[in-house]
Amino acid sequence: MAGLVIAFKDFNPFAGIWASDWVGFAHFARIFEDDEVIRVLWNTINIALLQILVAFPVSIVLALMLNEVRNGTYKRFVQSMVYLPHFLSWVVVAGIFTVFLRGEGLINTVLGSWFGIEAIPFLTDPAFFKPLITLQIIWKESGWGTIIFLAALAGVNTSLYEAAVIDGANRWRQLWHITLPSIRGVIVIMFIIRLGNVLDLGFEQIFLMLNPFNMDTGNVLDTYVYFKGIQQGDVSFATAVGMFKGAVGLVLVVIANRIAKRFGEDGLY
Template identity: 70%
Template sequence: MNHSSNGKDATQHLRKGLLQLDTTTGIRKAEHLQTQPDRARKGITKRIWKDRYLLLIGLPGLLYLLVYKYIPMAGLVLAFNDYSPFQGLFSSPWVGFKHFQTIFENKEVLRVLWNTFNISFLQIAFAFPAPIVLALMLNEVRNQIFKRLVQSVIYLPHFLSWVVVVGICVVFLKGDGLVNHFLKDTFGLKAIPFLTDPAYFKPLLIAQVIWKEAGWGTIIFLAALAGVNPQLYEAAIVDGAGRWRQIWHITLPAIRSTIVILLILRLGNVMDVGFEQIYLMLNPFTKEVGDVLDTYVYVKGVQQSDYSFATAVGLFKGLVGLVLVTGANYLAKRFGEEGMF
């Protein structure tokens, strides 16, 4: 009997001990869970205070994005209604996807879409590689004074506005301009209608973009080339590699990731082909091949006050850019590149 009673007492004590242990552990866990948010808040506050000067430096940029990029997104509701200034933004009649259907059903809009994609991909095919070629050429120059002089000269057009660039183009290429005078006086040829012939419109656009922006684009690629280890070139020379093999096997692989990232960013703006440049170059003779989404939206949205349709086109452009950036980033990762995200 004594043994059985002692056994029962020991079992009861053990149960009480385990119960107290579970209770104590539960209380500690609860206290730990309660203190986790407090610790997180304190950690965030500490980090903000530690990086306060950096955050202050970035504040203007954040305010710019907030005021000019995010707050105006509330106006996207215009794309889904027939906006009337008298009824207001949220009281105008709701029409759903009517304006988006117009984008794909209107033949004029389809023509403008084709022109936009055509000009944009011509720019990617010819204007995008131009800074890469320039950077490779400048990287081969050993005379530093000549190299800096060339860099300064090719950078300068970037700081000119499109009004100035198109103005220079008109002065040189108009019917009685310098180029036609030269062709007439030197070779006895007739004046060539560079500015009114639709066949010359797109080549002129691409040439202007290359002349204006190629020099500025070389900055990024030259910065990437500056990080290449010179010992790689020395090893290649020892192995008997010439200049072309050094470029192909060392220089281009060194800037490949930079090229991929910039190409992804460019694809995100495939629907933006330069409103100012094209608007200034357009005339009744070249409207058929040169009218793009931006100029069409300007006419419809600003001159004809069709704000809802203009907003729908803007939203459509953003969605196309998002799809292209996401797809290009996915393909870049599939081929072993880092990508953007």
């Protein structure tokens, strides 16, 4: 952690961390002055919002669906299938999507031979980048994300469902008035944790899907730090960007936690 002092210095690898000149908050000021950083930050926020609004609820819906399955063997089989992508590396996931979505890939082959549609540039058209990244997150991590929600569902008092059946409540009423309120606290906590990583999209996934055609749309803070800090050697500025990400995550967690407590939830702390 002491190495973060680089963000406040004009780091010189020959002089070392402590002998490098102090520049104060100059690198942090560059974050808001550089047009490229603003664009990269906007890309990061857009993808993060897509993941929160689209990918995060998928785990909840999937857990609710699995909870309704009464056949134990079938339920365990489905759980295994949706957990499996989590154990694949992003290199494998990117390879699978590339094979399916490239110009002569399976998807375009089917669209062309069956429907007469010209090849769609899924991998090079910037308009497809953000939905594609979100789809990868859903496919790879949604199944794994159901574990905590299924554990919360297992703790719901079954007598509540029995009383609801006696009162004439159907499955949808039971879901709305018993199941969701019972796991609302867990959903809030997981949402707060997710907000803490709102600017941390993961370097590997984005980097593997980037190419010269979608760079303007797909370059995010994680990859920007790599290009700026490693390839161009601007270590101090890259460290400042990393600290900025952490500070934003901390502020969002504190705000979300206070809002949760205002509405009567336990919150994260």
